[in-house]
Amino acid sequence: MNMVSHETVQALIDGLLSAIGAAPGVPHNSDIEPLLLALKCEGEPTGVRAKGGMPALDHLPVAIQNAGSGPDEIRSLAESFEKLADSLPWYQRQEPALPDFMHGHANAFIIGPQGLEERGGVTVGVSFLAPGVEYPNHNHPPQELYVVMSDGDWRQNDDPWHAPGLGGLVYNPANITHSMRSSQQPLLAIWCLWT
Template identity: 30%
Template sequence: MATNFDGLLQALRSFIEATGSVAPVGEFLGDIDWEMPPRSLKPHGVACSRLLDRAVELAPAGCRPLAELLARNRGELHWGQTYTAADFGQRFLDNYGWVEMFGTRGHYANDKVAGGFLVLGPDVEYPDHHHLAEEIYIPLTGGTAWRMGDAPFGLRDAGEVIHHASNVNHAMRTGSEPLLALYLWRGGPLAAKSTVSGTASGGKG
C-alpha cells in the first residue's frame, strides 16, 4: 500500500500555483494533471536529508511551510541520486540528493511532467550539465549561485523562478549554507541522466 503524501503533494501544488503568473510556470501548470495515481515506493534515505532542518531555518516565511512539510516526511520518502561516487567523489554524493514527488518514477505517476525537490550541501558545485527536458527551479533557500549558458554565476534569492530551456548548460554552486529547491521537468525523458560538461567540486574535504 502506498504511503499517503497527499498533504505534501497539495502543498507543492499550492506553492507552484502561487507563482503561476511568472513565465513559464503557468505553461508547466497547464500540462500537469493533478489527478495522479499514487505509487508504492519503499522509503530510501540519502545522507543529504540531514540538511533539511537547516534548510527550514533558512527558508523565508513564504517557503518555510513547504520546507517544513518535506522535512517532516523525509524518512518515508524515496530519495534518489543520479550520480555515484565514481562520477564526482564521495563528498559530493554525501551532499546531493533529490526526491521526485510526481513523474515517471515518483510517488505519484505522471508521464508528462516531473516535479520534486533537490538538496545540495554547502560548498558544493553541481557542474555544467544539460538535458533534453525543459526545467524550472524555484529555490526555497537563498545563497546559492546559479549559471546558465556562458553567463557568469549569480546569486539567486529564495522564491525566484529559474528557467532552463532544453539542452542549455547550467550549473549551481552553493556557499556556506545548503540549497533546497523545487524543480519541474517537461518535454523530454523524465528520468534521463543529464549530460555533464563540467567538473564537479565537492568543496573542502
C-alpha cells in the same frame, strides 16, 4: 516508511503553484503553461517507497529551517515539503571523479514514474546540496523550472553565477547547460521538468 497521503502531496503542489505565481521573474506564460496545467491534474499514486541514508541529508533540517525565513509562499512550501521529505525516494547522481559532490548532494522525485504520484506528464523533484558543494554542469531535453528555497548560486552555459534568492525562479530552456552551487549554507530547490 509510511505512504504519503494524496492530501500531503497535493498540499506541496498547491504550495509550489503559489510560489511560482508569486515569484519575481516568472517566465513568459506560454513557456510554463503546459507545466501549470500538468500540475493541476489529479495525481495517481505510484507505490514508490522511501529511500534515504545519504550523508548530505543530515543538513536537510537546516535547509528547511532557512526556507522558513523566505516569503510566505516559500515558508508554506517548506512546511509542506517537510511533511513528506522522509517518505521520498532519495537518490544520488553517480560521479566517482567528484567525491565531494557525490557525498554532498541528494535528489528525489516527488511527481513522476519514480515519485510518489504521477500527474499530467510532468516530473517534479527536489535537489539538495550540503554546504560548499557544486552540482556539475548538466543538461537534458525537457525544460526545467527551479523554485529556489535557499541561498545559492546558479549558472547557465558559461555565464556568470547569479543568486536568485529565496523565492526566486530559475528557468532552463531545453538542452541548456546549467549548474548550481551552495554557499556556507545548504541549497534546497524544487524543480519541474516538462516538454
